[in-house]
Amino acid sequence: MTNIILASSSPRRKELLSQVNISYTVHPADADETIPKGTAPADAVEQLALRKAEAVFALYPDAAVIGADTVVVKDGQILGKPAGKAEAAEMISSLSGTGHSVYTGVAIITRNEKVIFHEKTNVEFWELTEEEIASYIETGEPFDKAGGYGIQSAGALFVKAIRGDYFTVVGLPLSSLYRHLKHLGIITGSFSSSKNEGEWINGK
Numbered sequence: 001m002t003n004i005i006l007a008s009s010s011p012r013r014k015e016l017l018s019q020v021n022i023s024y025t026v027h028p029a030d031a032d033e034t035i036p037k038g039t040a041p042a043d044a045v046e047q048l049a050l051r052k053a054e055a056v057f058a059l060y061p062d063a064a065v066i067g068a069d070t071v072v073v074k075d076g077q078i079l080g081k082p083a084g085k086a087e088a089a090e091m092i093s094s095l096s097g098t099g100h101s102v103y104t105g106v107a108i109i110t111r112n113e114k115v116i117f118h119e120k121t122n123v124e125f126w127e128l129t130e131e132e133i134a135s136y137i138e139t140g141e142p143f144d145k146a147g148g149y150g151i152q153s154a155g156a157l158f159v160k161a162i163r164g165d166y167f168t169v170v171g172l173p174l175s176s177l178y179r180h181l182k183h184l185g186i187i188t189g190s191f192s193s194s195k196n197e198g199e200w201i202n203g204k
């Protein structure tokens with residue numbers, strides 16, 4: 001059985017893999033996350049996911065390593081994590097009352113295979129008041145999240161409609177990841193009732 005390693009520091013990605021009882025450990029990737037200006041969103045998330053997976057695969061050549069990257073795209077512009085309150089306010093205001101896309105790229109690397117894919121989910125926000133935006137920023141939620149919001153927490157209140165996999169927005173498209181892992185023979189199609197919490201093997 002191939003060991004699965006999640007190359008991520010994201011507590012959400014870890015929680016998501018635990019939710020579906022896939023056995024795994026976590027080793028955050030130390031990868032350069034800069035991408036050339038003008039890179040298309042789908043290419044950007046795939047390249048970054050691959051970089052993260054490659055960085056960790058170099059340490060565990062017998063494992064199946066999963067890397068992922070998420071960005072928000074509004075009017076063709078890629079929004080990563082806001083650097084401060086002003087940028088968070090700018091990002092969330094730009095999403096208010098309109099639609100945007102969330103792209104998550106995933107790379108799976110094993111000794112014999114390298115699979116890279118992305119999923120896209122469209123999200124529509126209600127019109128938000130300045131007060132809502134300001135008080136949301138005070139919660140501190142925006143700063144480690146692409147686009148400055150978390151759909152899985154209070155950011156849920158901004159969402160009018162969603163089309164696509166919810167989990168792509170949270171940071172790991174679970175059902176397509178499962179299908180790829182099964183296709184590669186890394187997991188089987190059977191489910192276990194015991195929850196796997198996933199040990200940190202580095203960092204946290």
Ligand SMILES: Cc1cn([C@H]2C[C@H](O)[C@@H](COP(=O)(O)OP(=O)(O)OP(=O)(O)O)O2)c(=O)[nH]c1=O
Nearest residue numbers: 008009010069070145146149150151169170171
């Ligand atoms: C839009 C959105 C993003 N996010 C998160 C998912 C990702 O963790 C983060 C985007 O940053 P990423 O760079 O994709 O991931 P990360 O830095 O958190 O973790 P790592 O690179 O170590 O894997 O934004 C949410 O949690 N909820 C949301 O609704």
